[in-house]
Amino acid sequence: MKKTVTICFTNNKGGSGKSTTCGNLGAALAGAGKKVLLVDGDMQLNLSLSFFNEEEVLEMAESSRNLYYAAAEQQDALPFAVPTRIENVDLIPSSMRMSLIERQLAEAPLPRGRRRELVLSDCLTSARNSGKYDYILIDAPPTLGLWVMNILCASDYVVIPVEASPWGMFGLANMLDFLNEAREISPSTEMMGIVVTKADVRKGYFKQTMETLRELDGIYVFQSFIRVDSNIEWAQDVSSPVVAFKKSSRSAKEYIEFAKEVEKRAGR
């Protein structure tokens, strides 16, 4: 049995494609026969909404069977995993109460010798060791605080989606500094790479974004990038990843290619 690989999707820049990429990568990996656990770490519930309708998401968010409870009460999160309609994809839903998590974690009494930055990692230990999943994919909110530090420290790899737009790279240096801080606590957390999303290849900004990113020292930029595609929004409108909604669409094909590249980067 191969080790479960945990990957998180972070960028303090909002709307960069974190939730879309996390959900679609999960569906693409599952389409390639991998078992995937998605973990919704954001109070916006966007990853959960990519697989369940609003009513279902709100019910899970208001219950006590979600990631917020697991983290706030330092419990095993695995029992909160629910199967999605996509074969081989389970999801641990989020909650609007996630807005309280920063303070909860900062003030929580901890077992002796444990660090506040490793609470989520502990919550996911049994999911990692259960042998049930090839991949655990964690969607992060657009912040850089103790909670995102927990998400980084719970991950083997970090993927940073960057939007191909004039402000897309704004704040990237902060994100990379923050990742370096996380690596001091969790040295096994590695940067997997930057994936460019919402690309419009006809625009000069796309070319400029790619060139600027490729000049960053020691940072891998995925060959695959995701172009702007309205199918992504239509798919989200019906709570489906585009990979399942319209497999023949350009973005579905791009996410399937991206999944292959991720598998390679993860040594699979």
Ligand SMILES: Nc1ncnc2c1ncn2[C@@H]1O[C@H](COP(=O)(O)OP(=O)(O)OP(=O)(O)O)[C@@H](O)[C@H]1O
């Ligand atoms: N390739 C794409 N083509 C068209 N629209 C896209 C594409 N990727 C993402 N979007 C849209 O862009 C918006 C932001 O995407 P998404 O929610 O995935 O970003 P995010 O980084 O998770 O945002 P946040 O920082 O708020 O969590 C969404 O409305 C989504 O539908």
Ligand SMILES: [Mg+2]
């Ligand atoms: Mg998001």
